[in-house]
Amino acid sequence: MEFKYECSDCGKEYPSDKIIYRCPVCSEVNEDGKMQKGNLITKIDSKHLKSLKTKDSVTPGDFLPYKIPNESTFPVGNTPLYSPLRLIKKTGFKNLKIKNDGANPSGSFKDRASQLVAAQALHFGEKTIALASTGNAGSAMACAGAAYGLDIVLFVPESAPKAKLLQSALYGAKVVPIKDNYDAAFSLSIKYTEKYGGINRNTAYNPMTVEGKKTISIELFNQMRRKAPDAVYVPVGDGVIYSGVFKGFYDLKEAGLIDKLPKIICAQSEKSNAISKAWEKGELNTIPEATTRADSISVASPANGRMAVRYINESNAWATEVTDEAILAAQLELGSEAGIFAEPAAACAWAAFKKDAENGKIDKDAEVVVLLTGIGFKDMASVEGAVEVPESIEPTVEALGKVFG
Secondary structure: OOEEEEEOOOOOEEEOOOOOOEOOOHHHOOOOOEOOOOEEEEEEOHHHHHHHHHOOOOOHHHHOOOOOOOHHHOOOOOOOEEOOHHHHHHHOOOOEEEEEHHHOOOOEOOHHHHHHHHHHHHHOOOOEEEEEOOOHHHHHHHHHHHHHOOEEEEEEEOOOOHHHHHHHHHOOOEEEEEOOOHHHHHHHHHHHHHHHOOEEOOEOOEOHHHHHHOHHHHHHHHHOOOOOOOEEEEEOOOOHHHHHHHHHHHHHHHOOOOOOOOEEEEEEEOOOOHHHHHHHHOOOEOOOOOOOOOHHHOOOOOOOHHHHHHHHHHOOOOEEEEOHHHHHHHHHHHHHHHOOOEOHHHHHHHHHHHHHHHOOOOOOOOOEEEEEOEEHHHHHHHHEOOEOOOOOOOOOHHHHHHHHO
């Protein structure tokens, strides 16, 4: 499929016949304390997009720049769209849906980007993919690498959740813990690619990470009988998932398959709110530190912040901040009243929806989709103390009496 790259800041276009990560002009003029410039938007050929309107049905693959090889080898997507009866009754939102992307192969939304980066590597005949991650992106890329026979080199801050690191190691990735934060791991992974070659999958750095994530919007379009919802709540850290959701609906609109974009609401923790603050104040600054318990969205210097802020405005939406306490309460509520075990970062989207619903910010008749991006089994420590397994009892009727009165 024909496509090109466009700088999200200066608008300069670049061909796609070779691997390119960022705009070489804008990426050289970044300032301390400011969100980075130079991230690239993948522009699919408009004639191809418009041709999709004549098809009886469309698939996510119709919108991707690279063909996914042997999709059944790494079957990403087609994740369930819930109509959570108890939560619908509780909130009064009769058209409420929950999209559970924790049902992907590695248990997170990040499989969508990793599948496309794997396709990119295979297209260019590359064998190795390097990246930095706090957990989900790394385990997703390691999972895809195991499926497609690619070598994955993963740089992680030593504070990353152990369960996610063990998952990556289980899939056969070369895990390299760093005695520093995510930013240091990110920088070192780029130096690795420059020295040893291969593809770099770093979030936002490789434009395919945004492009792969847009497939969820195509799925929602199909699952909702060829229409877009009125609003989508997205948990946000570095802004890549948010931008991917936007890009999918944007391409659907360019194809003439939907008339308008849904409102795409940016859900952030108050303790990791760089994008929310940038949107609110109109100043594209980073924050000194991010300390949210929701590790997957704990980002002080969001790699795709500028693009995300731009897309919040273009979808006529807003950003909603919630406390970590609200996030953990949302995690428990999703589990006990919808049967969905989401990690804290994913539960942030539900907490933001609840806050907006209680404040009357969104119409109760609206078709709302809450996006859950990762399964809770990746971070069991988040529920320790909130729920507990009771002590064992003797297998006697008398013991039953003590438990059940």
